[in-house]
Amino acid sequence: MLKLLNAEQTKLADQYTIENEPIPSLELMERASYTFVKTFSERFLDKKKTITIFCGKRNNGGDGLAIARLLHQDRYEFVDVVIVDFSDKSTPEFDANLIALQQTDVSIFYLKNPEELEGKQTDVIIDAIFGIGLSRELDQSYQQLIEKLNLLSGKKISVDIPSGMPSEGRLYGNVIFKADWVITFQRPKLNFLLPLSAPYIKEWKVVNIGLNEHFIENTASPYYWIWKKDISDHIKVRKSFDHKGTYGHNLIIAGDIDTMGAALLTAESSMKSGSGLTTACIPQSGITALNARLPEVMYLSRENLDNTDLDKYSSICIGPGLGKTEEAKAIIIHLISTYKKPIVFDADALNILAEDENLLSQIPLHSILTPHIKEFDRLFGEHHNCWDRIETAFRQAQKLQSYIVLKNRYTMIFTPTGLCYFNSSGSPAMAIGGMGDVLTGMISSFIAQDYPIENAIIIAVFLHGYIGEQLGQKMYVVPPTKLIKQIPYVIKDLKS
Ligand SMILES: NC(=O)C1=CN([C@@H]2O[C@H](COP(=O)(O)OP(=O)(O)OC[C@H]3O[C@@H](n4cnc5c(N)ncnc54)[C@H](O)[C@@H]3O)[C@@H](O)[C@H]2O)[C@@H](O)CC1
Ligand SMILES: [K+]
CATH class of the missing domain: 3.40.1190.20 (Ribokinase)
Known part of the structure; x- marks a missing residue:
C-alpha cells in the first residue's frame, strides 16, 4: 500500500530528500527532468517533431527549462522554449536552469502577453507553467494563455500536473490545461483519482524521482493507493x-x-x-x-x-x-x-x-x-x-x-x-x-x-x-x- 500525499506533504518530502539524501535542490530537479525526458522519449520516438515547452518562472518552469536542455541533448532537433513572463518572481532553480539553457542553441522566447501567442503551431506542447505550487485561481493573463493553448492542435503533455489544477481539493475554476498525458513525479496527485479531473487529463503516468520513501510512508496521510x-x-x-x-x-x-x-x-x-x-x-x-x-x-x-x-x-x-x-x-x-x-x-x-x-x-x-x-x-x-x-x-x-x-x-x-x-x-x-x-x-x-x-x-x-x-x-x-x-x-x- 502506498501513501498518497497532498501538495504540502509532497513539498516536505522534497525538502526531506534534499536535506537527508542529501542532494541539492537543483540536482533533484535535474533528476525529475531526466526521468520525464526518459519517459517522454520512450513514446515520442520521432526526433524531428517540433516541441514547444511553456515554462512558468517557478520550479515547474525550472523543470521545463531542464527538460528543454535534456531533450536537445537527446537529439530532438526542434525544441524551443516560451517563458511565460507575466510576473517578475523566479526561483533560484529556474534561474540556474535558464543560464544552462542559454549555453545551448535552443531558442527562448519571452511571452509578455497571451496575445503574442497568435499563429503558434507545434507538434508537441509541454506544459511547465504551474506545478503543485498553485494556490489560488489563475490570474486573468494565465487564464487567457491556457485557453489559447487548449485550442492548439498538437499533443499536450503536462509536467507533474496540468497547469491550473490544484493537487487536491476543489478546482479554483475551469480554465485548466487539457493534457493528453501527464508525467507526474513520485505519486499520482489526489485530484487525478477523482472524476473532476476527467475533462483535463486523458492519461497519466507516475515516474519515480527518488524522494525519500521512508519519509513518505511515515507521513500522516489518510490516503492510500492499492496496487x-x-x-x-x-x-x-x-x-x-x-x-x-x-x-x-x-x-x-x-x-x-x-x-x-x-x-x-x-x-x-x-x-x-x-x-x-x-x-x-x-x-x-x-x-x-x-x-x-x-x-x-x-x-x-x-x-x-x-x-x-x-x-x-x-x-x-x-x-x-x-x-x-x-x-x-x-x-x-x-x-x-x-x-x-x-x-x-x-x-x-x-x-x-x-x-x-x-x-x-x-x-x-x-x-x-x-x-x-x-x-x-x-x-x-x-x-x-x-x-x-x-x-x-x-x-x-x-x-x-x-x-x-x-x-x-x-x-x-x-x-x-x-x-x-x-x-x-x-x-x-x-x-x-x-x-x-x-x-x-x-x-x-x-x-x-x-x-x-x-x-x-x-x-x-x-x-x-x-x-x-x-x-x-x-x-x-x-x-x-x-x-x-x-x-x-x-x-x-x-x-x-
Ligand atoms: N526541488 C524541488 O522543489 C522540486 C520541484 N519540482 C517541481 O516544482 C513544482 C513545484 O514548484 P513551485 O512550488 O515552485 O511552484 P509552481 O512552479 O507550481 O508555481 C507555483 C507558484 O506560483 C505562485 N502562484 C500560485 N498560484 C498562482 C496563481 N494562481 N497565479 C499566479 N501565480 C501563482 C506561487 O508563488 C507558487 O509558489 C513541482 O510541481 C515540480 O514540477 C520537481 O522538480 C522536483 C524537485
Ligand atoms: K504543469
Whole structure:
C-alpha cells in the first residue's frame, strides 16, 4: 500500500530528500527532468517533431527549462522554449536552469502577453507553467494563455500536473490545461483519482524521482493507493487438509422476478471467489434458473428466512436486484435485528436504508456499504462536488463504524478508523449493468473465508478492477459473466 500525499506533504518530502539524501535542490530537479525526458522519449520516438515547452518562472518552469536542455541533448532537433513572463518572481532553480539553457542553441522566447501567442503551431506542447505550487485561481493573463493553448492542435503533455489544477481539493475554476498525458513525479496527485479531473487529463503516468520513501510512508496521510503487490501478499494459500468448512458459508439475499440475473451474478461471483458454500435466498421463481446455471449454489426460500439460524452464515450480503418492496424492507429489518456480524449492503438494500435514517444507524458494526455516486447521494444527501462527498464519506464511515466503498473509476474505500484507500485497477470497459453485483459477491465471499474485513474489501475491489482491466484490453465492453469466469484463475495466478 502506498501513501498518497497532498501538495504540502509532497513539498516536505522534497525538502526531506534534499536535506537527508542529501542532494541539492537543483540536482533533484535535474533528476525529475531526466526521468520525464526518459519517459517522454520512450513514446515520442520521432526526433524531428517540433516541441514547444511553456515554462512558468517557478520550479515547474525550472523543470521545463531542464527538460528543454535534456531533450536537445537527446537529439530532438526542434525544441524551443516560451517563458511565460507575466510576473517578475523566479526561483533560484529556474534561474540556474535558464543560464544552462542559454549555453545551448535552443531558442527562448519571452511571452509578455497571451496575445503574442497568435499563429503558434507545434507538434508537441509541454506544459511547465504551474506545478503543485498553485494556490489560488489563475490570474486573468494565465487564464487567457491556457485557453489559447487548449485550442492548439498538437499533443499536450503536462509536467507533474496540468497547469491550473490544484493537487487536491476543489478546482479554483475551469480554465485548466487539457493534457493528453501527464508525467507526474513520485505519486499520482489526489485530484487525478477523482472524476473532476476527467475533462483535463486523458492519461497519466507516475515516474519515480527518488524522494525519500521512508519519509513518505511515515507521513500522516489518510490516503492510500492499492496496487497489485498488496493483493498477492494478502491472498491466503490453501492448505492440504482444508475442506469446504474452512472457507465459510456466504448467504446472498438478492433478486426479484424481473431481476433474478443480479442474484445469479452475485452468487456465482461468491462461489468463484472461493467461499466454501454459497446459498442464494431468492424468490421461488428463480429456482429453475439457479439450479440450471449454478448447481454448486444452494437455495433458501424467502419464506424460510425468518426461521433460519442466520449465525451459521459466516457472511451475508443483500441488495442486488432485490427491489424496494415492503418484503425487502422487512428482510433488512429482520437481518439487522438478528445478525450481529458485518453485512454487505448493495443496490436496493442501500436505497431502502436511504429512506430510513433510523434503520441505517442500526446496521451491524463494520458493515459494508457499496454505493455508486448516485446511491451515495441518496444515502447521505445531494453533493455537488467530489471533495464534499469525500468529507461526508470520512464522517459517515466513522459515525456508522462501517466501511463505505464508493464505486468509481478509482473506487474509494473509507474505513471506520478514518482511512481512505484508492483502488488503482479498473477500466471503462467495466461500465455495464451487473458489475456491481459481481463486486458484492466477491466482497462477501472473502469475508465468508474469514479474511479481516478491510483485507476482504481491498482484495475484492482490486481483483474486480484488475480482471476487468485485463479483459478490457481485448474487449470493448466486459460482460460481468466473463469477469466472473476469470476470478479463480487470476487469484491462483496472483498467488503464484
Ligand atoms: N526541488 C524541488 O522543489 C522540486 C520541484 N519540482 C517541481 O516544482 C513544482 C513545484 O514548484 P513551485 O512550488 O515552485 O511552484 P509552481 O512552479 O507550481 O508555481 C507555483 C507558484 O506560483 C505562485 N502562484 C500560485 N498560484 C498562482 C496563481 N494562481 N497565479 C499566479 N501565480 C501563482 C506561487 O508563488 C507558487 O509558489 C513541482 O510541481 C515540480 O514540477 C520537481 O522538480 C522536483 C524537485
Ligand atoms: K504543469
